[in-house]
Amino acid sequence: MDQAVTPPGIILTSLGKVANWARTRSMWPATFGLACCAIEMMAAGTAHYDLARFGMEVFRASPRQADLMIVAGRVSQKMAPVLRNVYDQMPEPKWVISMGACASTGGMFNNYALVQGVDQIVPVDVYVPGCPPGPQSLIHGILTLQNKIMSGEITY
Amino acid sequence: MTEVPINGAEAAEEAVEAPPRPLPDHPTLAGLLEQFDAVEWRLSSGQDTAVVPKSQLRDFALAARTAGFEMLVDLTAVDYLRVRKIRFEVVVGLLSLQHNIRLRLRVPVPAGEPGDDPTVPSLVPVYPGANFFERETFDMFGIIFEDHPDLTRILLPDDWVGHPLRKDFAIGAVPVQFKSSPQVT
């Protein structure tokens, strides 16, 4: 994102590593539950799956403190502006996981009411298929995102 | 399975013309229906159904509430576009706790002239619980409920155009994305 970062010097590189390490270890999701997937997202935070292991049990109600928006569920046309608003309120760097079929493509509800894919509204980093994806599938999505962050450049 | 003829525009007239007025066995229901000559009773899939003209809807509802139907459980509509003469039908489900019976009201609502919305009297003054249901029906079918305290869109955005559950409203599907299909986006 920043021109000054390239070409990365050694210090910057290791700083980037540290930053990315911190970001992957402490990724606070915004509580953006919409529908069925939200229940599975909640289930992922509970004892059997325990998102806390990744430092992610800190679901922030305020988007200002969230790093990750898990779009869990179907996004209706009425909700779309709100979703974008919440995304805009999140501070950089921020990531979006599109959880489940409805969020990713509208799923089986290929109709007038739903946004056919949340990537029309916000940039999505990871898509998690499933309807709803089980907690483990969601965790796999999170791990995918962590890999993406770790392999990426440091961004501000 | 033909007591509710749907396919066939003559259905409405046929229903009105039936000369010996059938009445249900249940005394409460029978008593209620006897008060209204224009209301026709049917048994549809085993459930008591009253076809109520929309002019008498509110009176009938008030009488029904007095007769013991405490609760309005459901209110919706059906769009019989190109199936019946009278395009819309508002369907109201009433439940009586004391008699443990249900009664379904069917109110034919003509579509009205082009540019004019179909109207039906609101049941909110009789059953406050009709509020949301009527708003939903308005939202989905564009049926105006007269004297409703707050008849606005409830499920769809306020600036939405159209009424999705009408039969002439397309479902609005987009092509599904595939790699090998010609519809690749």
Place this chain on the structure above:
Amino acid sequence: MAEDTRAPKPAREHRDVWITAEEAPDWMSHSTDEGAQTMRLDESQQRLVEQMGVRVADDYVLDDQISEDERMIINMGPQHPSTHGVMRLQIELEGEIVRRVKPIIGYLHTGMEKTGESLMYMQGGTNVTRMDYIAPLFNELVFALATEKLLEVEIPPRAQAIRILMTELNRVASHLVSLATQGMDVGALSMMLYGFRERELILAFFEKTTGLRMNHNYIRAGGVAADLPDGWEEDIAEIVEKIPIGVADYEDLLKANPIWEGRTRGVGVISAEECLAYGITGPPLRATGVDLDLRKSQPYSGIEQYEFDVAVGSNGDVYDRYRIRVQEILQSLRIVQQVANRMPAGDYRTDDRKVTPPPRKRIDESMEALIHHFKLFTEGFKVPEGEAYVAIESPRGEIGCYIVSDGSAKPYRMHIRAPSFANLQGLPIMLADSLVADSVATIASVDAVMGDVDR
């Protein structure tokens, strides 16, 4: 509920739902901010009041005018941690006191009724199951029952027993989620985790039976999609044994906890008359003392064979709703135990060839079976003309399905009467004059699932 020493009914002026025109107070004429619709009576409504002598408490009526400065209008939601999904409440606050509430819904409107018209009855289960996603099996059951009512097919007893078993388990799971989220909203952190802990047992069983944790598409017209898996007896025995232990934990945590009682007793009160007038069913209605439970009054799927009690409260407050949910968990487990004890043998699907695809074994053997299979999966089964409304008791109240068929394989009109949708209408009454914290507890106690509300 008999063992409870009831707190005296909280002092609260009785607001009759039907107020005669003479004693009707001045209607509040305060416009709210963006997106709000006017809440006042207009000219025609006034006329109506005079005609009928009846008026509607559409929302809370203030006893006098309060200066505008003191009012603050906040928007709770649509993305608020405690609106349980994407409901938006416009709340008029005076200090911390909620004066008026207007629920604004539709943020999860999915167009399911429209989609339902384009799906065959066979596929319809996948559609309806996603409405009330916390209790999906009830949606499937009511849809299947309505279809079957039009089809007039016999359901084998085993299929009926499986349906009761699964739905009652689902009721337990749903109430567990409700208790968990209510605990969280009142700030009992551990309750949240404990509720989901026990729920996971049931979900594991569902996954074993239907292959999915939620949105099963398991109960279909004609029976269920698959038989119970091997070893289901042990799983049921474990569930029936372990969940009461968990429930005992919740009781220890919350039941007599003075903070919990303080937060829930006398909060979010609604009277029986108001409930009936607004079409509120389920635990909020039963909490007021009305023992309306469709499982008793209008039984379905042979649930009348099993013994259970209907939990009824008396005060109509949040505490009673919580107690009712706890009781219903135990009663549902009682039903589950009985079903498991006398699970009949036989088919899990009707034998009616019109509805049920032929056995797989026969496809290899018989050409007719293959053609039949093809026809069923391409065209679906045709349902006779007619209309039907079926209602069952979901964890949230009466869920009904109204289907109009034109004789084709797809419903002409499919409408679900959503319990949460009607129950939400009670919120303005329950929340009037409460505090912000109370409103959170009350919303949780109504347990509206927004997928159910918005469909």
Place this chain on the structure above:
Amino acid sequence: MTELILFFIFGSLALVGGLTVVAAKNPVHSAMGLMLTLFSLAVFYVVQAAHFVAAVQVIVYAGAVMTLFLFVIMLIGVDKEENLTENIRFQRPLVVLLGLSVVVIGVVVAVGGRFTWVTGPAIAGPEVNGTVEAIGDDLFTVWLLPFEATSLLLIIAAVGALALAFYSPRRRQRSEEDAP
């Protein structure tokens, strides 16, 4: 030397705070200005060996009085601009004149004549240190009557506040927010 530095720093801070109180349009800014002044005065008390007074100053003013101010400001939401037109003619010039004259008098007194208006003899004491013991000893012996009188005043104030809180111009169903 230390005292000099402290005097200039906190003296100017106190003045800034005081001016903020008067000049700020927003009551919350005024309250914060007053906080600044009060805190600076507490520093002066420490400098002048009145530790106990300083602590009490912070506890009472910061802990209670100003919190109460903020609470009221936020509760009744008067954090908006007020009408500053003059109702009495020449009100503000008069105020400025009056104020200036007082300041001038002060300066004249201080710089001009070393006006010995303090006539009382210095009470002999090896060290007047505002320790808790010293203050406590005198407070409960020599100053007992004023002490009791102020305690009575406090009780009257508390009762009065309660009465005001429970009195309300109209019937209200809850009055918890008025409790403090």
Place this chain on the structure above:
Amino acid sequence: MDGWDVAIVLVKVVVVFALLLVATILLVWIERKVVADMQNRIGPERAGPWGMLQTLADGLKLLFKEQIRPNKAEVGMYLLAPVLTLIPAFLIFMVVPIGPSFTVTLGGIEREISMQGTDLNIGLLFILAMSSLAVYAVVLAGWSSGSKYPLLGGVRATAQAISYEAAMGLALVPVVFYAGTLSISEIVASQAGTWGGIIPRWNIVPLFVSFVIFFISIIAETNRAPFDLVEAEQEIVGGFHTEYSGFRFACFFLAEYINMFNMSAIAATLFLGGWNGPTFGLTGFFAWVLPIIYFFIKTFALIFIFMWVRATLPRLRYDQLMQLGWKRLIPAALAWLVLSAFVVGIRQFGAPWS
């Protein structure tokens, strides 16, 4: 006052600063682990060994995040509040002794160095004063954010602070009666020894009621569950810090945990005998280090209770919080104050009837 004295003061300040930071890092991790254990979970385990660096990761991440300043915010106050919240948090710990003093020879003079930032003769009052300052950051943050939920949080914070400040102060007065001093180190010294060789001479034994009132008050003072109305997530989203992001939010986060540590340390000092404990006849270095360990054990035991309470109890409502403060705690504290005044008076001056 020579160079060594200045150096000692500087070292003390740095040590206190570092101690509080390390304590916070541990505290957040411990809290998340303890709460996880109370919910059949594992808790953080990916950042560092057993997830111990979880707080560090959180802090670093927040440091690297964008800082959003809302348009409607009152800029000055909005920027000031996060700093303001840290100052009292760091200052309070300056008067808490964490161990017995030791002597070293520096610059040719043998100096006794106390394990305390500074021993004020009005140490207790200093604590009260600082803790009463802590609320301003919250109030200002809530007010200056320029939106409604934070404002509600700010209003709640003021009411809560006023209510519980009084109870806290009143609960501490009997301690002063018993110790006869306001100096923290002397209060600790007064709790040395035992009664009958078994019961430690801690203030908690005679002043149990005071301890309970004080503990409830400090839970409310630090805005912890079940008194976390100020930031009640389910009700007012994030309360006062709803609009804060990045490092400014980290300041609030840090201050909350430092305050929790401070208050536990103070409670341990005033009621649990501070660093007092059996030394088993050890001398020298062990006799010096053992009390420090005692101090931290006591502090963390109290912190565990904080966490236990959080994992168990539902949140109070605003009016219930007020009622508990004004109608229960303050009268109880007053009654207990009178009672202990009588007892101390009789011990000091003899019974009036004798």
Place this chain on the structure above:
Amino acid sequence: MTVTVDWYLILAAVLFVIGAAGLLIRRNAIIMFMSIELMLNAVNLTFVSVGRELQNLAGQFAVFFVLVVAAAEVVIGLAIIVSIFRARATASVDELSEMKG
């Protein structure tokens, strides 16, 4: 240069004048209250300073009593303001001077 009592007295005088000016100029009741507090505190400063000059603790006692009076006054005053506000929705003293309502 040492700080003498005069310096404090001048500072206190200036603060007092500022407070008095605020009391006269502003008409928001809460700010007027704050101005009064400012004046009281200016007086307190003189008490402590003069007390130190005279080697007398009496100055500090006076501060205590002033503090108590100030606290009592604030409690009552704010309660009155809140009551008035509830009835009249204004905190401006000018509008309150009219005896209507």
Place this chain on the structure above:
Amino acid sequence: MGMINDLRKGFAVTLRVMRKTIFGDGLLTTEYPKESRQKPERFHGRHVLNRHQDGMEKCIGCELCAGACPASCIYVRGADNPMDDPVSPGERYGFVYDINMLRCIFCGLCVEACPTEAITMTHLFEMSVTDRNDAIYTKKELLVDPDGIPNHMFTREQDPMVNLSELKEADGWMRATAPSGRAAFEGIPGWSRSAGIGLRPPERGQAGDLPESEGGEDD
């Protein structure tokens, strides 16, 4: 004092859970990336296209799955088998087979609809992608290897979450739905061998004995 007792009960619960978590069997967490929760046999995971034992594809391109799919996420085109090198035993074979996994709702109707058990569901659940095009599975990803092992693009060699060899066996959901409601057919595996290799024993079922004859009463 009743109040204190009531409070004590709540505190006892959390402390008991903590004790059980640390010292007992209270810990419920499965540490997912290291170990996976046991998936039930009927689990609806991602799809595979099976082969016959001789390596021929089972799919005959009949498009029943596409028709049954409520989400219309399957796209199939059949083509006539090449004479010289037949892909499937029948006349036609699935020439194109795409599944948009982001649309798929994993309801299993395609599996029920397939007359040849060509499409079945596995226990694979790790399908997260960063590019939505990767979520559209073509025949290449869906078709199992000739030895019956699914082509799983996200398998980590060192610690596969799912026992891949287990996937060679028949799909649990197939067996669950197989007899389609005739008690007489209970316990009869009515499908050909999945993935060419495995054949699971039938579920115990409720009907007990295998019926002597299964013909006659149908069609």
